[in-house]
Amino acid sequence: MHTIISVNMFDKIKSVLGTPYYENDKAIIYNTDCVEALNKLIASNIEINSTITSPPYNIGKEYEKILAIEEYVGWITGIINQIHQITTNNGSFIFNVGYLKVEGKGRAVPISYLLWDKIPFYLTQEIIWNYGAGVACRNYLSPRNEKVLWYIKNEKDYTFNLDQIRDPNVKYPNQKKNGKLRCNPLGKNPSDVWEIAKVTSGKNRSSVERMPHPAQFPEELIERAILGFTNEDELILDPFMGSGTTSRVAMLNNRYSIGFELNEEYCETIAKRLDNTVKEIKIKENTPSLF
Structure with a gap:
């Protein structure tokens, strides 16, 4: 059984954290330090279903x-x-991390190696996010991946919506065995290697979804995580909100979200982006479908 967070939870959160920098019916954003905000949520016994984030x-x-x-x-x-303290028993923690230099140890040490034995969540799987664009190197291989760590709180009770994230790109979709289709008609399991383009910048190569932020999540990456590892009407946290991608994708997929962001300029970017998302959703709802 999965815990659904009521919309009334926003009122409780606001009573603890005060007036948000931005809010709509599906999202609330605070211009605040996540450590301070999380301590207040812990003290008030407020729970979230899942966290999807990428730290500095x-x-x-x-x-x-x-x-x-x-x-x-x-x-x-x-x-x-x-975050572990405020996560529901059947909740998840989706954690995107890259690499850093450790003096005397390595030029590009995966951050996940440094955290391996220090995270209280249960590691279900390491997902490799593979992308095409990136820095071109001469003295070592050009980096083209980051880690997306899929953690859960309870290894016996968690969300995995495989049918929501199946890959329709099947080489032989109509192949049969004993008269039955060998492949699920919805597509194949996307595996633990996700080939998803980065959000690029620059003249003539900037992504359509590009926002004024130097390290922006691609919406496709977040959507796969949200659809696969959370359920509708649940509450998703992003303590390092950045450009607001987690909240935008949550809204588009009927989830609630709460985000923290220290930089006020980024908060303003998020506010404008989410206002535009509200307009997109209303247009879609009011557009008659042909099917």
């Missing part, structure tokens, strides 16, 4: 301050432990 990688992006490795790992694991 400690590599010097405009929105982060470089920390010593031990300090960075401690900061990230502290936040994850907070």
